[in-house]
Amino acid sequence: MKYKEYLDTARRHLESCQCFFYSINWSETLTKERILKANVVQLKEEKKLLKDKHKLIAKKTSLIEQTNNWTSEKKILAKWLERRKKRIEFIRTSIRQREEEIELIDNTKQLKEKNLLEDIHSLLTKKASLIEQINYWKCIRRATEERLLRRKTRIETKKILMSQKENLLGRVHNELIRKEEWLKKKQSQLKEKELLLKDIFYLSGYIFESFIVFKIYEVGYRHVRDIYRERGIKFDPDKYDVTDFIKEFTEFTRVDYYPRKVTKNGQVILRRTGTKRHNGKWSRLDDDEIEFLENIEGLCAIEQHKFQELFRMIQNNQVLRDAMFPQSTNIPLFFVNASPEVENLINSWCSGVRYSDPSVWENIKNYINESTLKDLLNICQQINEKITQF
Incomplete structure (x- = not known):
């Protein structure tokens, strides 16, 4: 040489x-610390959002199970009220039959009439008791239906909110992916500049x-x-x-x-x-x-x-x-x-x-x-x- x-x-x-x-x-910095710090913060936010998503999914599953239980109880109550209604109709029919028999009894048979009247009184008493029970269970049924309706409304509302949150989480996840790709691109550019x-x-x-x-x-x-x-x-x-x-x-x-x-x-x-x-x-x-x-x-x-x-x-x-x-x-x-x-x-x-x-x-x-x-x-x-x- x-x-x-x-x-x-x-x-x-x-x-x-x-x-x-x-x-x-030269408008961009040559150091990696700021980029790495932003990357760590964004990863923490993504972890927190994923954790909230898992909690919302667990709550959604629990509400669906409660709705199914209340629906089953509603069906059982409806069957029981139907059986009670048939029983009352049967009692009413029996009372009408007894009243018809009483009209045919001879006035001379006062003792039998008295006993019949006692039976009728007893039947009427039972009828009143049954009517009270029916009214009570009707109130229970209406209250239960209203409660189920309110719960159903709340569940639908929560489903809508959960759907909105899932959409939001999806958008946040896509944004995090985009930012991660951007950070990788910037890191590559910084590496090239450093070289x-x-x-x-x-x-x-x-x-x-x-x-x-x-x-x-x-x-x-x-x-x-x-x-x-x-x-x-x-x-x-x-x-x-x-x-x-x-x-x-x-x-x-x-x-x-x-x-x-x-x-x-x-x-x-x-x-x-x-x-x-x-x-x-x-x-x-x-x-x-x-x-x-x-x-x-x-x-x-x-x-x-x-x-x-x-x-x-x-x-x-x-x-x-x-x-x-x-x-x-x-x-x-x-x-x-x-x-x-x-x-x-x-x-x-x-x-x-x-x-x-x-x-x-x-x-x-x-x-x-x-x-x-x-x-x-x-x-x-x-x-x-x-x-x-x-």
Whole structure:
């Protein structure tokens, strides 16, 4: 990979980020808490309405059973009154027969007449008693019929109310289903927006890294070219890959493509095992080059994508910074401070934000917003406009 490709990569990522940024509808919130809270409340309301529906169905069943019982009692009472009515008719017929027999009895038979009169009196007494009972049961029947009619009216009214409530519950249930689908759609949209934000943040780090790496290699190769010119050697940067080791480049920039590791006991472990040099041939590092890499102070690596270390190294290396940018340059971050929010985003970036380290994005997305992201992209644009001028 040639060092100039870093600049092209940065500009492609910048265009992608700007497209993502302007495709987002910032009128909606990026957080899920409000949506999840509304979802929980609506589910509770649906549960309560279903519970009321079950209670109404139980009451409806109980009223139907009571209606059936009263109907059965009404039929039994009607049969009993019919039997009483026939009995009274029979008694009336008997009385008429006795009265006819009394008229035929001879006046001389006073004793028999007296006994007959007593019998008639007894029958009349029984008749009066039966009539009173009949009237009493008629009143009971009328009261029972009126009570049954009132109960029937109440039951019909309750049935109508229950039907209305069932219809209302159905409409509420359909509305809850519609709102649930709406919430799922909004959650999907928020997830898509979150992925866009994540991509913008992820690509912005590569934009900064590409700009910094491009400028380091441009200045470093320029320094190497000047040294080789004094030695009478022609230096062509286009023949070198960014992974190639050039001692003069690393000595001036304090940068190598591969990192080194220092153990707890002070042992230095080099990631670089060889270098690609002349005509694309690989060769091993000699002892002087290994010793140089092991002992150089403040060495930064490009392979690990920790461009924040490269930025701090440039800030602390006055010679390198003056070689990269003139004193009068108002380039963001290097000479003009960004807002604390933007600096926090830049310092929080790492290459694992998209794949291997989800906790980084979980922390970042809580305070990322339209203004901060816009400032971040504006800084990328300003650096893009100014970095190739020097």
